[in-house]
Amino acid sequence: MAGSGTGAPVGVLALQGDFREHIRVLASLGAEAVPVRRAEDVKAVSGLVIPGGESSVMDKLSRAFGVAEPLQEAIAEGMPVYGTCAGLIMLSDRIVDGIAGQQSLGGLDISVRRNAFGPQTESFEVDLDVPKLGAVPMHAVFIRAPVVDTVGERASAMSTLDDGRVVAVEQGNLLGTSFHPEITNDYRFHEYFLERVRHVGYHS
Amino acid sequence: MDVMSTSPTSGEFGSSRVKRGLAEMLKGGVIMDVVTAEQARIAEDAGAVAVMALERVPADIRSQGGVARMSDPDLIDQIIATVSIPVMAKARIGHFVEAQVLQTLGVDYVDESEVLSPADYVNHIDKWKFTVPFVCGATNLGEALRRINEGAAMIRSKGEAGTGDVSEATKHIRKIKSEIAALSAMSKDELYVAAKELQAPYDLVAEVAERGALPVVLFTAGGVATPADAAMMMQLGADGVFVGSGIFKSGNPAARAAAVVKATTFYDDPSVIAEVSRGLGEAMVGINVADVPAPHRLAERGW
Numbered sequence: 135m136a137g138s139g140t141g142a143p144v145g146v147l148a149l150q151g152d153f154r155e156h157i158r159v160l161a162s163l164g165a166e167a168v169p170v171r172r173a174e175d176v177k178a179v180s181g182l183v184i185p186g187g188e189s190s191v192m193d194k195l196s197r198a199f200g201v202a203e204p205l206q207e208a209i210a211e212g213m214p215v216y217g218t219c220a221g222l223i224m225l226s227d228r229i230v231d232g233i234a235g236q237q238s239l240g241g242l243d244i245s246v247r248r249n250a251f252g253p254q255t256e257s258f259e260v261d262l263d264v265p266k267l268g269a270v271p272m273h274a275v276f277i278r279a280p281v282v283d284t285v286g287e288r289a290s291a292m293s294t295l296d297d298g299r300v301v302a303v304e305q306g307n308l309l310g311t312s313f314h315p316e317i318t319n320d321y322r323f324h325e326y327f328l329e330r331v332r333h334v335g336y337h338s
Numbered sequence: 339m340d341v342m343s344t345s346p347t348s349g350e351f352g353s354s355r356v357k358r359g360l361a362e363m364l365k366g367g368v369i370m371d372v373v374t375a376e377q378a379r380i381a382e383d384a385g386a387v388a389v390m391a392l393e394r395v396p397a398d399i400r401s402q403g404g405v406a407r408m409s410d411p412d413l414i415d416q417i418i419a420t421v422s423i424p425v426m427a428k429a430r431i432g433h434f435v436e437a438q439v440l441q442t443l444g445v446d447y448v449d450e451s452e453v454l455s456p457a458d459y460v461n462h463i464d465k466w467k468f469t470v471p472f473v474c475g476a477t478n479l480g481e482a483l484r485r486i487n488e489g490a491a492m493i494r495s496k497g498e499a500g501t502g503d504v505s506e507a508t509k510h511i512r513k514i515k516s517e518i519a520a521l522s523a524m525s526k527d528e529l530y531v532a533a534k535e536l537q538a539p540y541d542l543v544a545e546v547a548e549r550g551a552l553p554v555v556l557f558t559a560g561g562v563a564t565p566a567d568a569a570m571m572m573q574l575g576a577d578g579v580f581v582g583s584g585i586f587k588s589g590n591p592a593a594r595a596a597a598v599v600k601a602t603t604f605y606d607d608p609s610v611i612a613e614v615s616r617g618l619g620e621a622m623v624g625i626n627v628a629d630v631p632a633p634h635r636l637a638e639r640g641w
Contacts, residue, residue: 149366150367151365152362171603188363191386195385254357255352257356258356259350277359277363314359
């Protein structure tokens with residue numbers, strides 16, 4: 135399986151944010167997970183998780199240390215990537231309410247609104263239906279979370295809040311959630327991502 | 339306000355997981371003190387993960403003296419309106435009404451801070467009552483656990499704010515980490531006495547012993563002035579760094595802020611730290627903690 139000796143390990147973008155939680159989750163699912171901070175790290179991984187954190191900081195650091203461009207190339211080549219919260223923002227083609235000059239890696243044909251719920255006192259946890267990942271609802275934690283404002287033709291919604299706002303999307307080998315499965319005990323999105331990693335066999 | 343920016347009607351707000359979770363997302367980042375909206379913009383542009391809005395940085399509080407209080411709500415509003423990263427603000431120790439005001443203003447985190455003049459020399463704020471999360475300072479593990487027991491969702495080691503002297507920050511993060519390591523090495527029957535000696539609840543002591551870490555994120559604060567200072571705190575096991583006076587009391591705040599951010603991410607790579615440390619201009623002049631008479635040491639506020 136991916137990262138267990140036969141293929142390349144799975145990377146977690148480790149510039150800022152809760153990357154250690156993702157590494158722990160991936161390891162608990164049997165994958166070898168390694169931090170990615172530099173261009174050469176990108177060449178050694180079969181897939182990538184972009185963690186929660188501050189998207190404007192990840193954007194700046196990924197460009198300053200030359201990791202953004204190889205990541206964009208890997209995304210274009212089909213490397214599986216899963217982004218949570220800030221990671222979803224990094225994967226979106228269009229950002230609403232970014233800071234001046236903020237860029238994203240892109241890949242998901244969506245526009246994402248940063249910090250869509252307001253200040254931290256509006257952060258919340260709720261049970262969500264994610265039909266593709268089973269009948270049991272997923273307990274989802276939203277922390278100053280983004281939402282997907284518009285889903286383009288190439289992307290598809292995987293889950294919505296009661297009011298219809300989209301909070302999980304996929305497109306080919308790319309996956310993004312507004313919320314943070316890595317700080318709960320429900321790792322179905324990580325398992326779904328790892329299945330994709332094994333199926334694609336990028337860098338193996 | 340249009341429907342796209344309102345919160346959902348269902349869901350649980352202000353849970354421990356949500357409060358502690360925001361601190362988890364700040365890890366590996368730098369939180370910068372700012373006293374104007376313009377400074378907040380500079381901090382955000384430089385890659386700050388959050389800003390701390392206050393009227394005077396600790397170095398000025400220290401030199402000007404007098405009672406230091408919560409900032410003017412106008413200033414906090416301006417800073418919230420200027421940046422999109424999280425905004426923190428300080429309330430006095432025990433001043434639960436200042437905290438209520440800050441929550442109403444929509445700050446993302448309240449710092450119950452020894453940098454301001456304490457409002458209550460007996461009780462800290464009962465932080466469980468709030469929806470907004472709190473960060474509190476600590477000089478040792480027992481103090482950290484007492485704050486967590488009161489509802490703190492994030493801890494920062496105190497250091498000695500407003501000095502630019504990192505030695506107290508070093509002392510406090512080392513102390514907390516070594517006390518955690520000592521707990522982890524104890525057998526269960528020793529933890530009861532450990533809890534008594536730490537003056538902390540047994541359940542929290544047992545949890546720390548089991549995890550080998552605090553149940554909340556641990557940042558470092560108080561005296562960090564250079565990229566190397568920040569990287570040292572990270573190597574000593576901090577989850578992230580607060581920089582107070584060190585940025586905007588220096589010669590070139592924008593460049594220094596960006597350099598501290600990079601050094602915090604690449605804290606274990608001396609070649610990066612060397613590179614980002616070049617040509618930053620003057621660091622804050624600072625004062626040696628040893629020259630600060632004990633009654634004026636901020637870290638001794640809180641208990």
